[in-house]
Amino acid sequence: MKDNTELKQLAKNVLGNYDIVPNELNIIQDSGLKTLWKFTYNHQVQCLKRLKHTKDKAMFTVNAQIYIYEQGGKVPKIYLNNTKEPITEYNDQLFVLYEWIDSKDLYFDNSSDLCSALEGLSKFHVTSKGYVPPQEAKISSKLGRWNEQYESMKNRMLKWKNEAQLKPQNKSYASYLKYIDPIIKIADKAINDLDKSAYYSLTNVDQKEAPLCHQDFGTGNVILSGEDVYIIDLDGVTYDLVGRDLRKIIGKRMEKQGKWDRETIKNILKCYEKGNRLTQHEKEILKIDLLFPHWFFAKVKNLFKKNKHVNPGEIAKIAQLEKSKVDILRGLF
Template structure:
């Protein structure tokens, strides 16, 4: 680590007084740097040069549009990053402030509004690497694979005597029906077919890990951090992430909380009727349940908690299906 610190001092001209390793895993290296010029964050995502440049391009575009994102500190040679162990390593200004709590309707709306502003500001973004990170191209395969995975799980554990498997098997028919309905609606959606073919500059950028832990609130300003999963995608992906957090916090499906979130969002990024239809298709499809089974989260849960989780997802999915059908 001392070799990296010396390299940072040499390449950036920063006199480092002290440092603290926040994370050092197989996914990333994150260091807090205290220097004579202030506090900075150094990080490597162990990714490619192309991916790192796309992330920085996206951040720069959004920053110019008024989204608060920590500013990049360039090297003395005006480079965006240096290389450490073969991967890009960059330095950003430190962002302060507590994370935005999701405990009041006004704060949930504010979270939705922040997300809506990001999506609205992202339209028009272009990067030399845009074609590499367009998730619209993967939706067909994702839907088919997820639906097939649910069917396969259902067949594999049909005769299981494990109490946890039996609870899941009892609830799974609902998700199979919901998945089939959502998949058929997706295939019939002319808007979806047109959206897939749009140039990336007309797509939305999604944060990819939009949650209140990545929203730092200071006075009237919200700073959005950790953009390593940014890509072109549809708003439902980021909205679903926040919605899952709300459900975990409330320990139930709360349609009022969802309305607070969506109302705040639509205030900043109004979606057309056809866009809202696609939003509800994606929120109705059992992506969360498929991931729950694939990653075997139920192994660490009690039977009671498994049943509670599945019933919450059923109530949420039923709501989304109703909203989807109302827009057809």
């Protein structure tokens, strides 16, 4: 109980910077540095968050949220402190005060919820365009860097191949060696396709012309309040093509289904395009990003980089899933 008492006192001290004396103060999340407190003040429910970012990174994401809110985007409002700042520094820690949105989670396994979430995401992308961060902010941008990322991931997989060849008696390594060559072939095709695509002309723009991607868009970070879909937890936003968010959503759905399915991809895009139409070039680049073996890489990274046991059967399963998508994607769009 001592920890809770200390955390509650910490929140009260921080809220002094807003001239707020909270009622019904509760800790609703406490995971390392990142902490959330919920409380009532003047008949309004609000949420205080302790950030895990450095100040320059927080300046980028917090001001992005303020910008989206001011454009009419559905994100929680951020309250300024007594010195008219959105970020409060206290004991070398950073805090932000948000409005609390009474809501329910949207579950991506439910097709209606997924469609609502995707419509919300498209509107989020549209309202995020035009954001210019403050000068002291550390800018997060992935624009024009996909090729570099693909090459880096491919090279790591080749390095891990060399490591696995030194211990072929390890069953997980043996499974990796069995599948890595066709996976590298898929990676090479994606790299080659990206080089020949409109990717560089689409990303060679002023950052303020590009949308912000959420990067962690899923159940828990998209909520329904009345008729409105709100996007929360913008700690990872970055300038990029909207395909970055869509690729992650589509990939997760395919992994969950255990197979790549063209109709599911088309339905996801149909829902998304209710709020933001994609050009043919944008669809082609999304297809290339779907082709790259991101999911195989994520699975085996645990084995090689994090030294976690990964069952040989899991490696085989994700490799088969990656290989099966090549024909499905070929005729897409």
